Amino acid sequence: IFTMLGREIQVAVKAGSPDPAVNGKLRDVIAKCKANNMPNDTIDRSIKKAAGGGEDVEYENVTYEGYGPNGVAVIVEVLTDNRNRAAANVRNAFTKGGGNMGNSGCVSFMFDEKGLIVIDKEEIDMDEEELMMAALDAGAEDFAAEEDSYEITTAPDDFSAVRETLEAAGIPMASAEVTMIPQTYTELTDEEDIKKMNKLLEMLDDDDDVQNTYHNWDE
Structure with missing residues (x-):
């Protein structure tokens, strides 16, 4: 998984900038890396490697x-x-x-492209209604309570803004990515x-x- 995420970092850096502050795509990939427990130093190395050129492989x-x-x-x-x-x-x-x-x-x-943010119920202190309002206020399309988690869906174009707003509010995410929902x-x-x-x-x-x-x- 780290190899695949490293490729995503490389593509994001080459398409924009190695600075996540100005590269929204890179910010999304970094969030995905963290959700998959990729160490910060591994993420930093991947960004530096992509920014420095290194092996000139085009993906x-x-x-x-x-x-x-x-x-x-x-x-x-x-x-x-x-x-x-x-x-x-x-x-x-x-x-x-x-x-x-x-x-x-x-x-x-037969699929809808959506941003999907999954939050583990055991990892969050907010109650369901408070979390739902925070998600909808951030621009989410829908909020659903599953057995062990909450699922927040967004339009693909709104995904980054919603994720960053929830992240800034200290809400932990089990996963956050743009996906295809049947x-x-x-x-x-x-x-x-x-x-x-x-x-x-x-x-x-x-x-x-x-x-x-x-x-x-x-x-």
Whole structure:
């Protein structure tokens, strides 16, 4: 995970500035790093390495879409220095997982892009109503109380501002990122389909080029 986050830092720095005070994208990546327990000195080293040039590897974002068993919709986001390798590996994962890659846009219409902030109930002292008002006042679209956590959703363009406002208020976050939320979910009842779907997700998870995988499997 630190390797993948390091790539995100590199892309954010090259697209803007090594100073998070003026680079909102970098601030978001740093927040994601901290949510994944990446040490501060590792974050600083990654920023300095990206700012200093170092190994001149150019990474590009590519999104692949396709179907898992029984038509489960899958979106795969990669950050790679070799598009051909990434495409071959992702295609192989779909094939071994009993699915197939599709054309761009074949399943993305079934998802909504949203900012998602998750707060662990055990980590926060505020009561639910107070937290909800703080989130909505900060510009959040929605607030939901789950069994062990609170989930705050935002429009993608409002995500950074909402996250920073809550962060400034001292509210701890288990995770904070822009994600793809399914509009509907697909169930798998056949044991073989479940095995294949797990195989697909496992292969994508093991691929260093893959940054994020989204799906609508109702696990």
